[in-house]
Amino acid sequence: MQTIAQNTIMLRSQPTIHDIAKELNVSPSTVSRALKDHPRISKRTKAAVKEVAHRINYKHNNIASALRAGKSYMLGVIIPTANRTFFGNVLRGIEQVASQNGYNVLITQSNDLVETEIKNIDTLLQAHVDGVILSIAKSTQNLDHLKRVKASGLPLVLFDRINENLGASTVVIDDYQGAYTATRHLIEQGCRRIAHFTGPKHINIYKYRLSGYREALADAGLPFDQELVLQSQDLRLEDGRRHMQELLEKGMGVDGLFAASDYSAMGAIQVCKEHSISVPSDLAVVGFMNEPFTEFVEPGLSTIDQCSEEMGRLAAEIFLEQIEKGKDYTLRQSVLMPKLIQRTSSLKNKIV
Amino acid sequence: MQTIAQNTIMLRSQPTIHDIAKELNVSPSTVSRALKDHPRISKRTKAAVKEVAHRINYKHNNIASALRAGKSYMLGVIIPTANRTFFGNVLRGIEQVASQNGYNVLITQSNDLVETEIKNIDTLLQAHVDGVILSIAKSTQNLDHLKRVKASGLPLVLFDRINENLGASTVVIDDYQGAYTATRHLIEQGCRRIAHFTGPKHINIYKYRLSGYREALADAGLPFDQELVLQSQDLRLEDGRRHMQELLEKGMGVDGLFAASDYSAMGAIQVCKEHSISVPSDLAVVGFMNEPFTEFVEPGLSTIDQCSEEMGRLAAEIFLEQIEKGKDYTLRQSVLMPKLIQRTSSLKNKIV
DNA sequence: CTGAAAGCGCTAACAT
DNA sequence: ATGTTAGCGCTTTCAG
Numbered sequence: 001m002q003t004i005a006q007n008t009i010m011l012r013s014q015p016t017i018h019d020i021a022k023e024l025n026v027s028p029s030t031v032s033r034a035l036k037d038h039p040r041i042s043k044r045t046k047a048a049v050k051e052v053a054h055r056i057n058y059k060h061n062n063i064a065s066a067l068r069a070g071k072s073y074m075l076g077v078i079i080p081t082a083n084r085t086f087f088g089n090v091l092r093g094i095e096q097v098a099s100q101n102g103y104n105v106l107i108t109q110s111n112d113l114v115e116t117e118i119k120n121i122d123t124l125l126q127a128h129v130d131g132v133i134l135s136i137a138k139s140t141q142n143l144d145h146l147k148r149v150k151a152s153g154l155p156l157v158l159f160d161r162i163n164e165n166l167g168a169s170t171v172v173i174d175d176y177q178g179a180y181t182a183t184r185h186l187i188e189q190g191c192r193r194i195a196h197f198t199g200p201k202h203i204n205i206y207k208y209r210l211s212g213y214r215e216a217l218a219d220a221g222l223p224f225d226q227e228l229v230l231q232s233q234d235l236r237l238e239d240g241r242r243h244m245q246e247l248l249e250k251g252m253g254v255d256g257l258f259a260a261s262d263y264s265a266m267g268a269i270q271v272c273k274e275h276s277i278s279v280p281s282d283l284a285v286v287g288f289m290n291e292p293f294t295e296f297v298e299p300g301l302s303t304i305d306q307c308s309e310e311m312g313r314l315a316a317e318i319f320l321e322q323i324e325k326g327k328d329y330t331l332r333q334s335v336l337m338p339k340l341i342q343r344t345s346s347l348k349n350k351i352v
Numbered sequence: 353m354q355t356i357a358q359n360t361i362m363l364r365s366q367p368t369i370h371d372i373a374k375e376l377n378v379s380p381s382t383v384s385r386a387l388k389d390h391p392r393i394s395k396r397t398k399a400a401v402k403e404v405a406h407r408i409n410y411k412h413n414n415i416a417s418a419l420r421a422g423k424s425y426m427l428g429v430i431i432p433t434a435n436r437t438f439f440g441n442v443l444r445g446i447e448q449v450a451s452q453n454g455y456n457v458l459i460t461q462s463n464d465l466v467e468t469e470i471k472n473i474d475t476l477l478q479a480h481v482d483g484v485i486l487s488i489a490k491s492t493q494n495l496d497h498l499k500r501v502k503a504s505g506l507p508l509v510l511f512d513r514i515n516e517n518l519g520a521s522t523v524v525i526d527d528y529q530g531a532y533t534a535t536r537h538l539i540e541q542g543c544r545r546i547a548h549f550t551g552p553k554h555i556n557i558y559k560y561r562l563s564g565y566r567e568a569l570a571d572a573g574l575p576f577d578q579e580l581v582l583q584s585q586d587l588r589l590e591d592g593r594r595h596m597q598e599l600l601e602k603g604m605g606v607d608g609l610f611a612a613s614d615y616s617a618m619g620a621i622q623v624c625k626e627h628s629i630s631v632p633s634d635l636a637v638v639g640f641m642n643e644p645f646t647e648f649v650e651p652g653l654s655t656i657d658q659c660s661e662e663m664g665r666l667a668a669e670i671f672l673e674q675i676e677k678g679k680d681y682t683l684r685q686s687v688l689m690p691k692l693i694q695r696t697s698s699l700k701n702k703i704v
Numbered sequence: 705c706t707g708a709a710a711g712c713g714c715t716a717a718c719a720t
Numbered sequence: 721a722t723g724t725t726a727g728c729g730c731t732t733t734c735a736g
Contacts, residue, residue, distance in 0.1 A: 366729095368728095368729055368730085369729070369730070370729080380729090380730080380731090381730095381731075381732080384729095384730065384731060384732090385731090385732095388731095412729095412730090413728090413729055413730070415728090415729080415730095416728070416729035416730045416731090417729080417730050417731070418730095419728090419729080419730080420729080420730050420731050420732085421730085421731075
């Protein structure tokens, strides 16, 4: 139709290094080097190149260099759901470190479903991310899709809900210790029959929280009673309500509760209110997660903080480290220390 | 060092269409076409190609085709913060529609800071996203960076916190109507002096909620009293507490409150409790946002639901539409109808 | 129905 | 200090 447009006025899509090169009568490689402050390019050339680049509004084309370099500078993240404070914070941590190091973050949500998680992995591999950071979905048992990530030679970092048999780096809080501290705290407040709300056994975090609870009891010389341990899939508000009702109906005579989620703890407190059971005097309660609402419900809910943002930063740093070291990186198993946040719901001995 | 590796056994990075082509003695173009179900390729060839592709675990290289096509199939999203239920839900909506249509979603958080928002825009343009969906940060007043997106010829869709003078498509809820409904509801409950907690005037959502409130008063023949309108930057819990205290100290004698955020409503309710003011009998309260905690606080907080997921889906659909229509798309201003959720905090006339 | 060839924009050997 | 060349993997005219 039309001969090759030289310097026509028609709006070109985007300026490239060739445009800069032509304008300065240098080669594209020189431009490329100048732009990256290559040591063997003269200051004059660099300055000139940068000036033109700026003037014609040149934008480095990531896609092209990604193709060339075989790297996309994108980091894939899979979280169960964005609308949980915890994951939002982890995300912020990851993003912080990633963007400081020139990586973009591609986020997907699994909604806690394996099928979605598998799709997410495919999406991320398709997008040619340079690595994957994820928290395993609740319903995940078979791990083949995660093995595929490793098989592709990409760094894989797990956080929060992890799996040790995968040969991936991990970042978790010490759930055992968090649970131990929480239970210990209840004992110190004078509780002698402490119930525990837990989640599916195959999920590590719940397993460890359960054993932290058991150990704290044992160390205090208190008996462990299986009937005081109530399990549900999701530890939602409703689950907590159900459990509490069950405890009351069975007349278990509990005076303390350590719930592995703030939501379930809230459910229990609701039921207590409905039965005029006073919290904390009749029942002292500690949750887990430090959801924002714990601060302003009535009574304020004592809980375990999970260092969420720190967890994200750490995961991203481990990813970067593995990228850098290439094949011969060493796996890292990081454990952060959770903190007990004391609020009214557990303070029988008002220390004012 | 080493001559060009032909068919050596060394582990190649990833199989390409050339590998498939070689194996079948066809050209790469044929493979490319077969893979995309091009009509003029024989069924036999297609089948063979797909078989080999599957067998050698071929993965389509997005990056390469993005470079070639000048499209990245990535959609950039900027939200103020992921750890708010509302944005988490919007995200889920966007992702749903995007992934159904072959787009990946690149998410960044502005933390409600203009400077970060500007960086986010740069990041996304760098990553060569095909469009941007965002909710403007609270602190944003100058809009040059958003104009740059438009200048790059990319679709720009704003949601929730929008700006009409930008020539971008928008998705919002009808804040005016939501506020009107909330206020009207309070009036129907018998309130006669209704306070309002609002945010910065330059943010549309607060402006509209304020006018919905005014209109509802006017339509009911109630006077508007400027002293009953209290403004804060963030409408956080503390702000609500402060406002409520002020109302009490000044002895404004309010019997209803419509707060433009659930958090500030909660703050007010806390202060009421501390002063033995009963909610809803002495003061009926309606919030805005339908945060999850509104369901289980005591008393349950009436609020306005913002159709968050729907908002995300719609934004993504508009983006797709603009992509498809190219230059001559028509701007779309979509308005969703918010819903009043009645809970105990506002029900003076218990309708059981 | 299939192939050849050119090129998206950038970069890194390998030359000067 | 700079230029030449080739190629990352895919797609798409154009030419059979």
